Amino acid sequence: MTLPVMPPVDPMLSKSAPSIPPGKLYEPKWDGFRAIVFRDGDSVEIGSRNTKPMQRYFPEIVEAVLSYLPERCVVDGEIIVPSSTHSGLDFDALLQRVHPAESRVRLLSVETPALLVLFDVLALGDDDLTGLPFAQRRSVLESLVTPGGPISITAQTSSLDVATQWFSQFEGAGLDGVVAKDPAGVYEPGKRTMQKIKHERTADCVVAGYRPHKSGDDAVGSLLLGLYNSSGTLASVGVSASFPMARRRELVTELAPLVVPLEGHPWDYSALGRTPREAAGSRWSAGKDLSFVPLSPTLVVEVAYDHMEGDRFRHTAQFRRWRPDRDPSSCTYAQLEEPVSYALKDVLATS
Template sequence: MKLPVMPPVAPMLAKPLSEIPDGDMSFEPKWDGFRSIIFRDGDDVEIGSRNEKPMNRYFPEIIEAVKKNLPERCVVDGEIVLVGASGDRLDFEALQQRIHPAASRVKLLAEQTPAKFVAFDLLALGDEDLTGEPFAERRARLAKALAHAQPPIHLTNATADHGVAVRWFHEFEGAGLDGVIAKPLDGLYQPNKRAMFKIKHERTVDCVLAGYRVHKSGPDRIGSLLLGLYNDDGELANVGVAGSFSMQRRQELFEELQPLVTTFDDHPWAWAKQEEGTRTPRNSEGSRWSGGKDLSFTPLRPERVVEVKYDHMEGERFRHTTQFARWRPDRDPRSCTYEQLEEPVKFNLDEVLNPGNG
């Protein structure tokens, strides 16, 4: 492989904002998948990842699609996504399952749950390094290069209209998207720099505090709080975690929660005792993402309610780590149910992936 921009390249990042900004911007849907920079030099293709490690072995169908649809020599930034079985929204959990150590399993999943690649930036074309060109030029060149691309390769929607971006922010969530990205039209491509902006959905919900994990810095500091919501069967379902505390706050929380520490015998997640020291209470494939870390937790009596900020749900769980907002001593833990959650209006994912067909 011999390209003007060679792997590995750390992708350009986004700075969070609370509102969609004004100004000379290009706005795009924020896709919920694996960020990937694809390098192609003829039949030589490499799928780079956020951590700069190649992901070729996990997405053979993307490799083949790249050879059929991308220019002969190019470097393209984008996102690998997967459409859920319903066909109407993205499914990040199903995408996670594609990262599997067994080649036979990868081959099967590539056939059963094929992924898509959504392109949104062009770093190089032919012998040209475009990272020093303004984004407006890179976008125009990308649109031209992918003018005849066919699924599973897609060119992301883009608009300079602030009003359209606001509409996308609300409509596209129903198709499983994350929010909106804003890119300065004159911005250069800056690897590993927060040189663009992301505007994500943020809501609050009251959850039952059911346990905690200790921080890697020591056993007397909280790493994350384990959260639960009661389902229609009256069972406390594990919905995710709250994290991102200061070191001082981690110590304060540890001391504050000790009176609630209990055993698994009387805990709603008593079945987790048999997996103590090896697995999270989430009974899924997630352990292979843990890097061998101990995911055991300390059970707490489910008597305390915590309000957390979240962006959106993935199935029955929070898609990302939530943010602690405040304690809710006024709430009865049994009142913390899924009924609190706001359900986004459904939107046709095909209209987002293939805007020209709508």
């Protein structure tokens, strides 16, 4: 492979902003697998956010690149898997694609095929485009892709009003905000030169246990959060883990009076619904010890979250404050906002 921009390349990143800034180019914020794709003739490499190759996990993307992109190019985008049950994306199905067995990868490439959504181009032919203004790179990108296939281009607008509308309209699994880009900006690998504006909401959750810190049992690794569903079962919805080490050690002492046996706990082996133990084989947890210290479900905490992935928080929730004034029984799914649904085609460029 001989290209003007060669792998590995650290993707250009974004930093958080409290509101949508004016005077930018705006795109929906995707939350799949970041992918910088290199094609040189019949050779294709897909670099992840940490620059590791991942083309073996997405043979259908490799085939699409060979069929739909120019023979020599480098593009930046996101790999996603559309949901088979709703109008958004299925991040859990995407995670399942990272599997060591080639036979399993091939099967899933047919059962849950991935799509490639592009938002930048770094090279075309013999030309390195990273020094061009972003607006010009976008024009080049739009000339490369024909809408309607397995490779698409993300929607974009220069209108602050439209971006504000997108911020609400395109909310959901895989679309949790807006990215603002400088029209004159060059491509700067590894630097946080873009701005991301993400949804953040708060929820009052029951603290039903904690996992010890990886350094030992004298520190809390993460608080395990629960919400009561419509059947009255305390379902595991995620974790909160952002504490300084000194505070993690203090929490072990503070939570000690609430430690209870697993037997009879809402998340013991006979409990219905999803529990931390049942979740031990999902998402990024393969091979990890996810045993936990059960707590009496009497403590309530307010946490901030961006959005839900099914019945769980998509990302680690951020601790805000303890809520001694709240009754644990009031911590239900009913308090969560319902995102506005969207059609995937509305988030992709149509021309």
